[in-house]
Amino acid sequence: MLGGTFDPVHLGHLRSAVELREFLELDRVHMIPACVPPLRGEPRVSPEQRLAILRLGIGDTPGLVADPRELHRDGPSFSADTLASLREEVGGQARLVMALGHDAFLRLADWHEPERLLTLAHLVVIDRPDFEAPLPAPLVALIAGREVADAEALMSRPAGGLLRLTLPSRMAISATEVRRRLAEGRSVRYLLPEAVERHLMQHGLYRY
Numbered sequence: 188m189l190g191g192t193f194d195p196v197h198l199g200h201l202r203s204a205v206e207l208r209e210f211l212e213l214d215r216v217h218m219i220p221a222c223v224p225p226l227r228g229e230p231r232v233s234p235e236q237r238l239a240i241l242r243l244g245i246g247d248t249p250g251l252v253a254d255p256r257e258l259h260r261d262g263p264s265f266s267a268d269t270l271a272s273l274r275e276e277v278g279g280q281a282r283l284v285m286a287l288g289h290d291a292f293l294r295l296a297d298w299h300e301p302e303r304l305l306t307l308a309h310l311v312v313i314d315r316p317d318f319e320a321p322l323p324a325p326l327v328a329l330i331a332g333r334e335v336a337d338a339e340a341l342m343s344r345p346a347g348g349l350l351r352l353t354l355p356s357r358m359a360i361s362a363t364e365v366r367r368r369l370a371e372g373r374s375v376r377y378l379l380p381e382a383v384e385r386h387l388m389q390h391g392l393y394r395y
């Protein structure tokens with residue numbers, strides 16, 4: 188699972204998903220847009236539109252799935268509930284991974300039921316340029332004893348481990364910067380898939 192606001196999806200998300208799948212030899216990566224992200228302001232674009240843009244961005248990429256499940260739930264989109272529904276689908280013995288960027292990881296102890304996340308899945312933290320602050324104390328306590336050295340150790344169990352990864356194409360792309368550029372009428376070429384750029388331009392999204 189790679190959850191996010193995807194407001195909009197960009198190549199930092201998509202390339203990370205592809206490299207994550209290769210590195211951990213995952214069957215698939217479910218990219219799951221939050222309907223109502225609990226810890227941030229309302230996204231600029233509706234959940235349905237963000238999902239449609241995500242679908243365009245994924246296109247025919249093998250192993251990446253635009254997963255609408257958080258749009259079907261009311262209330263805040265808690266990742267613990269999403270992981271519980273994935274766990275129910277794949278069964279107790281499958282390896283389930285929740286991937287997140289280092290910036291999101293830094294706030295993990297403030298998420299809803301953070302301990303439950305770790306009973307349901309492994310955490311894989313993707314290194315991201317510009318987000319290198321030290322870990323807050325509650326996060327250190329949450330992950331104590333969980334960190335493993337490599338993918339093999341992580342994948343020897345269904346859940347509960349933590350692996351930090353630096354993917355080969357570490358990208359300094361953020362949706363904040365994409366939105367800023369669009370609002371200023373500047374180029375977003377090569378930050379987003381071309382189909383996504385075309386869609387945003389055609390519909391005038393993020394322009395104001």
Ligand code: ATP
Binds near residue numbers: 198200
């Ligand atoms: P914003 O700038 O609006 O906060 P974002 O670019 O961080 O957005 P999100 O949709 O919030 O995008 O991110 C979803 C997940 O993808 C988070 O776990 C985030 O850390 C991760 N992520 C986002 N951009 C990158 C990137 N360039 N490299 C690796 N991980 C990323």
